[in-house]
Amino acid sequence: MTSSDPQSTSLDGELTATLAAFAARAPAGQGEDAAGPLLVASDFDGVLAPLGDDPLASRPTPGAAAALARLAATAPGRVRVALVSGRRIEDLAHLASPPPGALLVGSHGAETGEVLSPLRDGAEDERQVRADGTSARVRLIPVALDAGQSDLLAEVTAGLEDVAAPVEGAWVEHKPSAAVLHTRLSPAGPAQAASAAAVELGERLGAHVMAGKNVVEIAVTSTSKGIALDALREALGAPAVLYLGDDVTDERAFAVLGPDDVGIKVGDGETLAAHRVADPAGAARVLTTLADLLGA
């Protein structure tokens, strides 16, 4: 597919010029001496998918999904697409329905995976039916906890359930290496108090506390999107990286970007990113513009 998104012209001139310079760094071919591919990486919630009350109802916008599919269909030697998320990797692979070739990072870096080519043989347990109704072969590498981490996760989970129980609208999401207090549906005052109690709990237990949009996550592994992005860059030998993110945890990814990279903050708030778009529709325009520039 090569058609342009008519909305792509509404990106500001500086960002469009930056995307053009980024696209120009894509290697021409896959010879032995060829450089690695450009890495186009994005957060999921709040960037590819608008935020909402029910995390299991999140879906990428049609514009983002189409652009990611175009980028991923570009020769893998030129561009690789990656989703870098705080989500459980199984949820990410299911809800985002990422295209073949996409690399996946879940649980803020504790889990990794890849959407395999449909033509490649894979085991039956690698087949996944996704939220968009398609099926794909995915290889997901879950986190492995040691006994101490498993015990700590049980303690964290029980403590967070106690924090959430008396608070209207609050609930706890369970992940392989973390538990998350959600307060999006809670009144402001109790939400703030519950979030503070969750932070205090995580610190008291010596776990890793990450605050996000209406969430406090307590993890028993020490990971970050910055570490995950560096690992992807190194594994691919990528000459440049583009990263889209909207939340506090994405700042760790923006922090590892260099002068040839492109960081784009989605929405309001302080950021280390050099560029900003207003919302997921803006993020979709960025990806569509990049696909156009790469002739994807």
Ligand SMILES: O=P(O)(O)OC[C@H]1O[C@H](O[C@H]2O[C@H](CO)[C@@H](O)[C@H](O)[C@H]2O)[C@H](O)[C@@H](O)[C@@H]1O
């Ligand atoms: O790294 P991300 O892909 O941005 O994931 C971050 C968290 O996303 C989910 O929570 C957020 O989205 C929910 C659905 O829109 C929203 O209800 C919640 O308030 C947001 O914080 C997810 O549930 C978390 O596990 C992720 O860590």
